[in-house]
Amino acid sequence: MKTHLQLRNLTKNLEQRVAERTAKLDNALRELQEFQVQLVKQEKMSVLGQLVTGIAHEINNPVSCIYGNLGHAFIYFQNMINLINLYQHHYPEPIAQIQNEITAMDLEYISSDLPNMISSMREGIQRIRDISSSLRIFSRADTENKVKCNIHEGIDSTLLILKHRLKGSENCPPIEIIKNYGDLPLIECFPGQLNQVFMNLLANAIDAIEESNTGRSIDEIQENSHQIVIQTILNTNKNFVVIKIKDNGLGMSDEIQKKIFDHLFTTKAVGKGTGLGLSIAQQIIVQKHQGSLNVNSIIGKGSEFTITIPTE
Known part of the structure; x- marks a missing residue:
């Protein structure tokens, strides 16, 4: 027993x-x-x-x-x-x-x-x-294997497709794009998927800037011009390329930053966001390119997403 x-x-x-x-x-x-x-x-x-x-x-x-x-x-x-x-x-x-x-x-x-x-x-x-x-x-x-491509071409093509959202309107001034491109070699990657990442990050940056205009007059909005800064550099050892996309939009709290890449997580209203864009972007960077995707944000100051991928 x-x-x-x-x-x-x-x-x-x-x-x-x-x-x-x-x-x-x-x-x-x-x-x-x-x-x-x-x-x-x-x-x-x-x-x-x-x-x-x-x-x-x-x-x-x-x-x-x-x-x-x-x-x-x-x-x-x-x-x-x-x-x-x-x-x-x-x-x-x-x-x-x-x-x-x-x-x-x-x-x-x-x-x-x-x-x-x-x-x-x-x-x-x-x-x-x-x-x-x-x-x-x-x-x-994309092919089954990575191919060498020009990162800047992918970013520029994405910006041109999004140009209608950057032009502004009567109640919203245009968003200024500041490009600080470094001298990059051709990078081995899946260009189609990488362009999808650029699209998701840039579209989110535009959304954050537009949301920051809620409840503000046109004069208040024009006091601080809207900007998206895109920077590309090589790390010291030149074996990684770093791509930074920074906006001066709404910004995020620490709590939201911890969840921002979670599957199906979104801060947008119903019908405006699926919660898939940033999750898939991180999967593409981490799993497909063995890199990293991080965010640093301050409420009221904006957000900066940093992509790091190996050059080969």
């Missing part, structure tokens, strides 16, 4: 084993959920990347045609203006019908304005070409 003490010890052992097994199952379930979310996210990004790449390619063809033809159109126009000037020089007194037509069309104004119009059209087309190029850079598909 087992004694009462033996039975109690046996019960404690069983309870401890059950608690340990339960903890292991909870961890396994949490890891499985995170893995499933990451798979879904990666699949969505892959499909989206293919779609965006296809659209960018389709946009590029007609845009290149227009851009090239605008140059010829400008030359043709200049040639015709030169011919008209030559006619006016040798035949300074045109017949009444021609003079009336010149007056009606305001030839002098057209001659001065059309070059400016063509120049503006070329700038607009160049803008579309830049966006198309940035979409291709941002959405490039």
